[in-house]
Amino acid sequence: MANVLCPLTIVTSYVFRNEPQLVSKFSGNTHSHVWLPCIRTRNSARNHFQLRSSNGHPLNAVSSHDGLPGSALTTQDGKPLPVEGSFPLLDSECTGSNLTITVVGASGDLAKKKIFPALFALFYEDWLPENFLVFGFSRTKMTDEELRNMISKTLTCRIDKRENCEDKMDQFLKRCFYHSGQYNSEDHFSELDNKLKEKEGGKLSNRLFYLSIPPNIFVDVVRCASLKASSENGWTRVIVEKPFGRDSESSSELTRCLKQYLSEDQIFRIDHYLGKELVENLSVLRFSNLVFEPLWSRNYIRNVQLIFSEDFGTEGRGGYFDNYGIIRDIMQNHLLQILALFAMETPVSLDAEDIRNEKVKVLRSMRPLELENVVVGQYKGHSKGSKSYPAYTDDPTVPNGSLTPTFAAAALFIDNARWDGVPFLMKAGKALHTKRAEIRVQFRHVPGNLYKKNFGTDLDKATNELVLRVQPDEAIYLKINNKVPGLGMRLDRSDLNLLFRARYQREIPDAYERLLLDAIEGERRLFIRSDELDAAWALFTPLLKEIENKKIAPELYPYGSRGPVGAHYLAARHNVRWGDVGSEDS
Numbered sequence: 001m002a003n004v005l006c007p008l009t010i011v012t013s014y015v016f017r018n019e020p021q022l023v024s025k026f027s028g029n030t031h032s033h034v035w036l037p038c039i040r041t042r043n044s045a046r047n048h049f050q051l052r053s054s055n056g057h058p059l060n061a062v063s064s065h066d067g068l069p070g071s072a073l074t075t076q077d078g079k080p081l082p083v084e085g086s087f088p089l090l091d092s093e094c095t096g097s098n099l100t101i102t103v104v105g106a107s108g109d110l111a112k113k114k115i116f117p118a119l120f121a122l123f124y125e126d127w128l129p130e131n132f133l134v135f136g137f138s139r140t141k142m143t144d145e146e147l148r149n150m151i152s153k154t155l156t157c158r159i160d161k162r163e164n165c166e167d168k169m170d171q172f173l174k175r176c177f178y179h180s181g182q183y184n185s186e187d188h189f190s191e192l193d194n195k196l197k198e199k200e201g202g203k204l205s206n207r208l209f210y211l212s213i214p215p216n217i218f219v220d221v222v223r224c225a226s227l228k229a230s231s232e233n234g235w236t237r238v239i240v241e242k243p244f245g246r247d248s249e250s251s252s253e254l255t256r257c258l259k260q261y262l263s264e265d266q267i268f269r270i271d272h273y274l275g276k277e278l279v280e281n282l283s284v285l286r287f288s289n290l291v292f293e294p295l296w297s298r299n300y301i302r303n304v305q306l307i308f309s310e311d312f313g314t315e316g317r318g319g320y321f322d323n324y325g326i327i328r329d330i331m332q333n334h335l336l337q338i339l340a341l342f343a344m345e346t347p348v349s350l351d352a353e354d355i356r357n358e359k360v361k362v363l364r365s366m367r368p369l370e371l372e373n374v375v376v377g378q379y380k381g382h383s384k385g386s387k388s389y390p391a392y393t394d395d396p397t398v399p400n401g402s403l404t405p406t407f408a409a410a411a412l413f414i415d416n417a418r419w420d421g422v423p424f425l426m427k428a429g430k431a432l433h434t435k436r437a438e439i440r441v442q443f444r445h446v447p448g449n450l451y452k453k454n455f456g457t458d459l460d461k462a463t464n465e466l467v468l469r470v471q472p473d474e475a476i477y478l479k480i481n482n483k484v485p486g487l488g489m490r491l492d493r494s495d496l497n498l499l500f501r502a503r504y505q506r507e508i509p510d511a512y513e514r515l516l517l518d519a520i521e522g523e524r525r526l527f528i529r530s531d532e533l534d535a536a537w538a539l540f541t542p543l544l545k546e547i548e549n550k551k552i553a554p555e556l557y558p559y560g561s562r563g564p565v566g567a568h569y570l571a572a573r574h575n576v577r578w579g580d581v582g583s584e585d586s
């Protein structure tokens, strides 16, 4: 890929790959120019300059005032926060280039629900470069106008920034175009390429393809796009949606096929849970607060729980889901990624490779899952009053008698010095009583606790528990024992509670916004590297094969319930009580 040079006089620490710039350099009393990579701070596009939210460096303490509309980060007293090592950028000098984002599978559910709205949100917040275009590509016949009409139905403006919403939508939609084609037709991708070139007007053009399509056509699309629609003078990147295979073999094969056309650097394997605010915050909490990191080991932590539940079934997605099941859909990726972030050693830096190196070490220190440490379930039909809820197998796209788990609970272990013997429990299910994702950390008992007698017999209930509620209603809270005010000595459990909506008066961006922006910036930290993926599959593949070969029957649970009781027995065998069960689900 050729580099295009653009002049610039001020340097920051963030680099757009492959785009050198002319930089004025003073050395003694001489003034020369050197070409350096084209650089921008994350917010430099048009929204002043601001800290990158994703990579975090160089990050000083941030005031909650950063939520002020359109403002740069500020200190508590409202003054602009200095950004170490970065300087404002003369952006217009740098952005002669185009960015085109092609959403492949534009007619689909994910594109409509998440990707177009996330792109609009980035545009709305001025995060996208000046010259960006969005193309939809899929087989469905549509005009540009019809695409605009379709996506306009799912665009929303930030509640806290409603002004000019309609104008912004119009401006965004004018940049959206459509091309209909077959996913395996090089000719159709050549046609797309011609349309892209026409819009790009001969300028430096970076191209991002988002594969929002079923996995069986990933490779066709990558082949056609890379051969016929790669950028000729900028970068070409491809975001690949999960699932990345069904097991170790199919995942390796997928990687091998993708790498025939793309380098690892061009592949962005998305796990949208890594883009969620609270998951991002996990490392901040741990590595920038003295009070947590010393406790982060087997010495103080009894168990860790990673819990995902949805209060709806597979409605509409049964065809996809039946081929994968909840273990592949949620555990092998979303929950395992959170676990790796949670358990990793302190990385050398916040750079993508340093973090991903540490995550891989965790995954490679883990024991492959064993059937005896797993419970699987499937939801059955259920009636409540006049309302009835379908069984998983009532879905017309699910084969009769399917044994695919819609629920699973598992105990995992990391055989390293830090986590030896600590059970990491995972629980994921569809059609449960609530929608929730959280990380729960249960601490050990206080040795020789003076207040033992005040707790009654259940000492477990009196241990500290740290909860990171990923969704809904993001929060971090720590359960502590506290004296009930009064003359007696009665203790209760209270929460030290950081409820995000109370503390920060701003809407939390959707995970897809953060991840799209990172892919545009070439920031790979929140994307899955191929060795991480291999290590993740190595843990789950033997179990998945055993479940399928032995045709293990899932334990049935009613739609809308708390899932199979087997999950409690599993936890009890590891001396664990699920933190989300019991007093008000706290």
Ligand SMILES: NC(=O)C1=CN([C@@H]2O[C@H](COP(=O)(O)OP(=O)(O)OC[C@H]3O[C@@H](n4cnc5c(N)ncnc54)[C@H](OP(=O)(O)O)[C@@H]3O)[C@@H](O)[C@H]2O)C=CC1
Pocket (backbone or CB within 6 Å): 105, 106, 107, 108, 109, 110, 111, 138, 139, 140, 183, 211, 212, 213, 214, 215, 217, 241, 242, 243, 320
């Ligand atoms: N939906 C979601 O919530 C999530 C989805 N994902 C992943 O994102 C990707 C896209 O998901 P989603 O939008 O739900 O998928 P869809 O089933 O809606 O498919 C997207 C588009 O791909 C085309 N398509 C569908 N089936 C086929 C097929 N058999 N052969 C060729 N083309 C087909 C259709 O477009 P056309 O017919 O116009 O060509 C369809 O509009 C998948 O990999 C999915 O696993 C990941 C997380 C969440």
Ligand SMILES: O=C1O[C@H](COP(=O)(O)O)[C@@H](O)[C@H](O)[C@H]1O
Pocket (backbone or CB within 6 Å): 272, 310, 329, 330, 437
């Ligand atoms: O990847 C997936 O995630 C969604 C849940 O995502 P969330 O951001 O809404 O929590 C899940 O419904 C889907 O089955 C799965 O493929």
